[in-house]
Amino acid sequence: xxxxxxxxxxxxxxxxxxxxxxxxxxxxxxxxxxxxxxxxxxxxxxxxxxxxxxxxxxxxxxxxxxxxxxxxxxxxxxxxxxxxxxxxxxxxxxxxxxxxxxxxxxxxxxxxxxxxxxxxxxxxxxxxxxxxxxxxxxxxxxxxxxxxxxxxxxxxxxxxxxxxxxxxxxxxxxxxxxxxxxxxxxxxxxxxxxxxxxxxxxxxxxxxxxxxxxxxxxxxxxxxxxxxxxxxxxxxxxxxxxxxxxxxxxxxxxxxxxxxxxxxxxxxxxxxxxxxxxxxxxxxxxxxxxxxxxxxxxxxxxxxxxxxxxxxxxxxxxxxxxxxxxxxxxxxxxxxxxxxxxxxxxxxxxxxxxxxxxxxxxxxxxxxxxxxxxxxxxxxxxxxxxxxxxxxxxxxxxxxxxxxxxxxxxxxxxxxxxxxxx
Numbered sequence: 209x210x211x212x213x214x215x216x217x218x219x220x221x222x223x224x225x226x227x228x229x230x231x232x233x234x235x236x237x238x239x240x241x242x243x244x245x246x247x248x249x250x251x252x253x254x255x256x257x258x259x260x261x262x263x264x265x266x267x268x269x270x271x272x273x274x275x276x277x278x279x280x281x282x283x284x285x286x287x288x289x290x291x292x293x294x295x296x297x298x299x300x301x302x303x304x305x306x307x308x309x310x311x312x313x314x315x316x317x318x319x320x321x322x323x324x325x326x327x328x329x330x331x332x333x334x335x336x337x338x339x340x341x342x343x344x345x346x347x348x349x350x351x352x353x354x355x356x357x358x359x360x361x362x363x364x365x366x367x368x369x370x371x372x373x374x375x376x377x378x379x380x381x382x383x384x385x386x387x388x389x390x391x392x393x394x395x396x397x398x399x400x401x402x403x404x405x406x407x408x409x410x411x412x413x414x415x416x417x418x419x420x421x422x423x424x425x426x427x428x429x430x431x432x433x434x435x436x437x438x439x440x441x442x443x444x445x446x447x448x449x450x451x452x453x454x455x456x457x458x459x460x461x462x463x464x465x466x467x468x469x470x471x472x473x474x475x476x477x478x479x480x481x482x483x484x485x486x487x488x489x490x491x492x493x494x495x496x497x498x499x500x501x502x503x504x505x506x507x508x509x510x511x512x513x514x515x516x517x518x519x520x521x522x523x524x525x526x527x528x529x530x531x532x533x534x535x536x537x538x539x540x541x542x543x544x545x546x547x548x549x550x551x552x553x554x555x556x557x558x559x560x561x562x563x564x565x566x567x568x569x570x571x572x573x574x575x576x577x578x579x580x581x582x583x584x585x586x587x588x589x590x591x592x593x594x595x596x597x598x599x600x601x602x603x604x605x606x607x608x609x610x611x612x613x614x615x616x617x618x619x620x621x622x623x624x625x626x627x628x629x630x
Contacts, residue, residue, distance in 0.1 A: 248405050251362035253515050255280045255290045256342060260334065260371030260380045262296040267451045268442050270298045271312040272370040272412060272458040274320035279462060280366065281324075284470045284514025291342055291357055293329040295371075295381055305449060312454040312462070314446050328355050336386050343367075343394040345403060361402035366410065366511045370458065373413030375436060376421060392422040399425040406499070408476075408511045412457045414439045417493035424498070431480060431494035433457035438490045456488050470513055477503035 257280075259273040277292055299308050299321040310321040329338060341347050342357050359365055372379045376388035391409075398404055409430040411419050416432025423430060433440040433455070442452035443459040454462075464482050468474055480503065483492035496503060507513075 248361050250364060250405055250510070250515060252359070253285050253289065253364045253366070253511065253513065254357060254359050255285050255366040255368070255512075256293075256357060257290065258293045258334070258339060258367075258369045258371075260295050260369065260378060260386075262381055264298065264301050264303050265451055266296070266371075267298050267310075267449065268312075268454050269370045270294055270296065271310055271320060271453050272455055273368070274310055274325070275312050275454065275458060275462050276368050277325070278318070278320060279465050280512050282470075283465070283468070283509060283512050285512075286514070287324075287326045288354070290326075291328050291355070292326065293334045293339065293342075294327050295331065295334040297330060303450070311446070311449070312459075314444070314448070314453075316448075326354075332381070334380065336380050336384050336390070339380070339386065340390065340394050343403075344397045345401065357403070359403050361405055363404050364406045364408070364511050364515070365404045366408050368410045368412075369419075370412040370455065373411070373415060373419060375415050376418045378411070378413055378419055386419075388419050388422045391419060392424065395423055395425045395428060399427065406501075406510070410461075412440060412455050416440060417495070420495055423495070426498055427500065429476070429494070429496055429499040429503075431492060433488065433492055434490035435493045441489045457483070457490075457492065460484075460487060465508075465512065468508065470509065472509065473507045475504050476506045476508055476511075479508055 255276075257273050257277050259269045261269040273292070273294060277290065280290065281287070298304060299310050306316070308321060309316075309319045311317070312320060329342075341351075342355075345357065347356055357365075369378060372382075377385040379385055395407065398407070405427060407425075407428045409420055409423075409428065411417075411430070411432040413419070413432075414434060415436050415438060416434050417430075418436050419432065420428075420430035434457075441456050443454050443456045444452065446453045460483060461479075464479055480492070480494055485491045509515075
């Protein structure tokens with residue numbers, strides 16, 4: 209009986225330790241993921257603009273998308289970071305009284321389909337499959353870079369979609385549907401593959417808010433033009449063209465942005481609060497439970513504008529001295545010269561006899577430490593700016609879960625010995 213009792217106690221203790229290990233693993237894994245996402249720098253912005261409707265009577269959906277395209281370009285996002293998907297070409301439709309032109313107002317200004325429009329996917333290329341491939345990056349080898357969303361973990365992405373929708377679906381080409389769980393799964397893959405830092409989803413369809421009801425990935429913010437059971441309406445009819453030329457939600461979004469420029473710090477909270485249900489004839493609804501930052505502190509240009517790409521360096525920028533260019537003309541060095549990074553002369557530790565650092569060679573801007581005072585000064589500077597050994601220490605500390613694993617593995621023999629003694 210005593211032997212059976214000991215075995216039961218041992219099994220119970222081991223089970224408890226395994227349970228603790230699993231939960232510590234999950235907890236530290238989640239916290240490390242959140243910590244990594246929060247510390248990643250915002251380095252670039254992308255926009256994916258999608259019109260899913262065909263046929264002439266859906267003219268307004270193409271105008272919606274081209275209007276947003278014009279807005280984000282004006283605020284600084286370049287064409288190489290915009291994926292534009294248009295399911296039909298209203299500009300070349302035989303019913304269009306103004307060939308090669310698309311307008312969103314009765315004044316017929318500006319022409320949204322001007323000389324600088326770069327359409328990445330058009331016509332029958334706009335499918336649910338291609339849309340999901342753009343988001344997840346799962347392209348065939350033949351797809352050119354211009355049709356790919358080449359974002360990274362420092363990217364903010366604006367995803368705008370317009371067309372006909374319903375309860376948790378969006379129609380593509382009147383022949384297939386994008387379901388809410390399809391979108392949620394694609395966003396989850398994007399997050400796991402570090403394809404964005406933050407994602408803003410904007411949907412202008414009927415019952416638009418239902419499309420993002422199944423999202424669960426952190427860093428995602430979503431807004432729709434209408435709640436479940438509500439329709440989204442067009443703003444006005446152009447009697448000259450013969451159809452409605454813009455939807456209400458997009459119209460008032462454009463009106464908000466027309467007052468802004470690339471340097472404006474107006475917040476996303478101001479944009480969301482600007483939607484008046486009486487003017488929209490529907491209730492714009494947004495979801496912010498997955499988004500970490502307060503909306504009052506997020507400029508709209510974080511998604512609708514440009515951002516300078518920032519390259520992090522280990523050391524601070526230091527001015528060049530004349531000794532750096534003994535055989536070069538300082539005035540002739542271009543701004544993009546590699547010496548501008550400050551990393552062309554790395555600091556070096558040179559080992560001497562007996563594996564000891566008898567001599568210390570520091571090369572910074574062509575200078576070499578020869579005296580003990582200079583070496584001591586350099587070590588003080590290295591402490592302030594970041595000691596080289598800090599990288600090794602930080603790398604070890606970052607893998608806390610490995611330390612936990614080793615500790616728990618070491619506990620098992622001790623438990624066995626203690627149980628035997630008992």
